[in-house]
Amino acid sequence: MTATTIQARAPGKIILMGEHALLHGCPAIATSLGLYCDVQVRPRNDQYIELQLPGLDHHRCYTLATLLDYPSREAQLRIPGFTLTGKIDADYLVKCAIGVILRKLTPNQWRGFSVRVESTIPIHCGFGSSGALAVSLAAALLRFFDLQPRQHPLESVAMSIERYQHGQPSGIDHNTSLLGSTVERRPMADGNFKLIAWPKSAAWLQLRDVQLYDTGAARETTGQVITATRQRLEGPDNALLKRMRHTAERFRALLQRPVLMPSTLKHLLKEYEAALESLGVVPRNIAKLIRVIEKAGGAAKICGAGALSGDQAGALLVIGAPALPELSRYRRIEAPLAVDGLQIREDAHDQRLSPEKLCAYPVD
Missing domain, CATH: 3.30.70.890 (GHMP kinase, C-terminal domain)
Known part of the structure; x- marks a missing residue:
């Protein structure tokens, strides 16, 4: 478990073509967008979890027990089709993400920490704000708690977080934020799909x-x-x-x-x-x-x-x-397309993680 501050940054995305149809076995192509979700995780000297969301003017502390149980309680707010009902907390997805990570820890690994989230990605507008949050926050917390990619692949963890936002996500949003550049989600004969990461110059x-x-x-x-x-x-x-x-x-x-x-x-x-x-x-x-x-x-x-x-x-x-x-x-939106994907910073050293280590799906 690291005692240092972890910073993670993931870009937004747009689906260039294939939205809606991709849920019915059709290909889709998305590209990363140079708007970002930045997450900082740093240790605390107590057992509280502090959330700072300056863009939403939101600052609160929670107990570990509260956030450990939060995803289970929030799942009850969903009707078939995973449509959110009722009033949703401003920090809803952040708390769900933290709960997902805490469940991967043993009690002796629990410790207090502070999370700060700042994003320039418009929310609920198709620019991939939740996917970028899922990737950057999961990456920072997995690194903070020294959870190994082999046992806890980031792509799979981000997908589980996205389900609290979209119910049955296609996977292209958070994978584009993770991989960067242009990403194709292509169906395979067995009913699954593969991701094709295009070269940055393509398209x-x-x-x-x-x-x-x-x-x-x-x-x-x-x-x-x-x-x-x-x-x-x-x-x-x-x-x-x-x-x-x-x-x-x-x-x-x-x-x-x-x-x-x-x-x-x-x-x-x-x-x-x-x-x-x-x-x-x-x-x-x-x-x-x-x-x-x-x-x-x-x-x-x-x-x-x-x-x-x-x-x-x-x-x-x-x-x-x-x-x-x-x-x-x-x-x-004045932002470049096909930018790099997830970046993690620890002790002032930039570290890029290979797609093969982070993705549960085949990447070409």
Whole structure:
């Protein structure tokens, strides 16, 4: 067990294409985003756990027993489909994550510590805030308690934390934060999936002029959106799912082309956006905005679960559009794509962990 301060940083992400369909055996491609969740864990001289979340103006101390039992109690707040009900604590996911780690310890390993979490990733907007938190906080705590990757692979621990946020996550969010660059989640014949970590330079040519906007947090959680729309993509000959799979496969091939093809990129973005609108996850006002972008010669699609109601749908990817007054009302995300994944810092020494040691899934 280390007596030093541990710092971990993980980036956000956006799903470029494949959202929703990836839960039905289709490929999906995501890329890391240069917005970060930073976690610091340092020892205390007592048996309390201190949580500092300055972005939420939240600072509290808890007993070990309280957080050890917290994940079990919070699981009772979920209905089938893992949709959160009732009022959720501001530090809900942080406490769940700590509880997950404490359960891996023997009582003689328990000790007090302080956790500080600072994030520049918009929450509930499809930018991977919970995945980045799961990866960075789990990494810091596993290192703090000297839990070995062989017995406690970080990817698996982060996945278990993500379940408290999304219920049945696809895994692409936290794996993209963990691995960095561009990550493909590809189905395999046995029903499982593998992760393909693309070289950092891959996909950059086609996406070099992409703009990202934050249209605001959706009214519904990702779990609520998925639960409400899942049946629309089920069935052996589901026409909408076939469209989404076909477009995603063509998009994958395009990203690997060495020649810039903006017209093809726009066409594929329009195709997948139309499918998402048919699925019912693009609010009317956002769809109207996208029509304005298309009329001006560009293309756009939401990135992530989207929303069932309201005027906000999280991340919006735009390409080939001029400066439009309709876009000026939204915050533009000025952050690079395909950045490095998780970084851990201990005693002023940077340490990068290899994907093979951290992931429970095959990585190519």
